[in-house]
Structure formats: structure tokens, C-alpha cells
Amino acid sequence: MKYLILTLLLLASPLLAVQPDEVLDDPALEARARDISTGLRCLVCRNESIDESNAELARDLRILLRERLVAGDTDQEAVEFIVDRYGEYVLLKPTTTGANLMLWLAGPIMLLIAAGMGWSFLRKRSQHQKAAHSDALSEEEQERLRQILED
Structure with missing residues (x-):
């Protein structure tokens, strides 16, 4: 029984990366933020999205993304802002241009x-x-x- 609980906790751990104080009040904006953040790479953890990572930088990126969405940016504008700031490496799926x-x-x-x-x-x-x-x-x-x- 304890192995089942441990397994479930390990499987659920990526879901715990987004802290309750980061969650937006507007469910539509929060859904957009979650959708966008699954495509952004944590610069510390390498192949984890910022939504899955517990690193401080990932937290900062999640907060920055939510601030941009609250400010009225479209999804593309918010991603472009983060890419301009941190480079294209922040994208989990890089573009095929240039x-x-x-x-x-x-x-x-x-x-x-x-x-x-x-x-x-x-x-x-x-x-x-x-x-x-x-x-x-x-x-x-x-x-x-x-x-x-x-x-």
C-alpha cells in the first residue's frame, strides 16, 4: 500500500510545481498560462517545462508569463517577450527558421x-x-x- 502511495506522489509531483500563489484568479487566463508554459523550457532543468519544474528560475518564468497575460499580451506576444529576453533555447520546440x-x-x-x-x-x-x-x-x-x- 505504501508503495502505491509513493508511486502516486512521484507521478503527481510535476503537478505541484505551480504554486497556489502563482495561480491567476481568471480561469481562462490561467488555462492560457498553463498551455503556454508547457511549451517553455526550464533553463535550469533542461528538458522540463516551466510548468513541471520546481526551480526558482522556472517559478520566475511562470510569474513573468502570467504578468504578461494579465497585461493583455496575446499568447504569441507573451512567448516572444520571453524568447527575446532568454533566447530561443527557452522553447521546448524550437522554430524552423533562420x-x-x-x-x-x-x-x-x-x-x-x-x-x-x-x-x-x-x-x-x-x-x-x-x-x-x-x-x-x-x-x-x-x-x-x-x-x-x-x-
């Missing part, structure tokens, strides 16, 4: 280059093997060689 586009495309491009090099290598090897087989003796040459070896 310098990031190069990073997103680098993997597939390298894969295509490697596949092309592999195909070229295999093609040259098969051509070399065909050339080696064409250098083999004809039936007439083999007969002549057999006669020479017997004498």
Missing part, C-alpha cells in the same frame, strides 16, 4: 550525402569486378595455356 533551419536540415542532408557516397563506392566496386572478370582468359586461350603447361 539558423535553426540549417540545423534541422543538416541531418537529412548528411544522410543523403552519405547515401550518395555509398552508392558511388558500390557502383565503382561492381565496375571494377566486371573489369576483372572481362580480363579472364577465353576458351581458346585456356586451351593454349593447358597445352603449354603439359609440354
Whole structure:
């Protein structure tokens, strides 16, 4: 029984990151804040959203986000404000524009280059093997060689 309670507490711990004093009175604004904060990375915890993290910086980001929403910012404006302040690393799902586009495309491009090099290598090897087989003796040459070896 105590293992079940411990497991439930561990599973519920990310839900406890947002403190009661951070929660907005307006349920619609709070829902927007929760939705946005799931896409923002805690800069201390790396791969946790600010909604899941108990770090002080995550708390500061949650409060900043809620302040921007109360001030009347749209979801996009609030995210842009935080990105301008902390950099694009704060996004759990980075954009695919600018310098990031190069990073997103680098993997597939390298894969295509490697596949092309592999195909070229295999093609040259098969051509070399065909050339080696064409250098083999004809039936007439083999007969002549057999006669020479017997004498």
C-alpha cells in the first residue's frame, strides 16, 4: 500500500510545481498560462517545462508569463517577450527558421550525402569486378595455356 502511495506522489509531483500563489484568479487566463508554459523550457532543468519544474528560475518564468497575460499580451506576444529576453533555447520546440533551419536540415542532408557516397563506392566496386572478370582468359586461350603447361 505504501508503495502505491509513493508511486502516486512521484507521478503527481510535476503537478505541484505551480504554486497556489502563482495561480491567476481568471480561469481562462490561467488555462492560457498553463498551455503556454508547457511549451517553455526550464533553463535550469533542461528538458522540463516551466510548468513541471520546481526551480526558482522556472517559478520566475511562470510569474513573468502570467504578468504578461494579465497585461493583455496575446499568447504569441507573451512567448516572444520571453524568447527575446532568454533566447530561443527557452522553447521546448524550437522554430524552423533562420539558423535553426540549417540545423534541422543538416541531418537529412548528411544522410543523403552519405547515401550518395555509398552508392558511388558500390557502383565503382561492381565496375571494377566486371573489369576483372572481362580480363579472364577465353576458351581458346585456356586451351593454349593447358597445352603449354603439359609440354
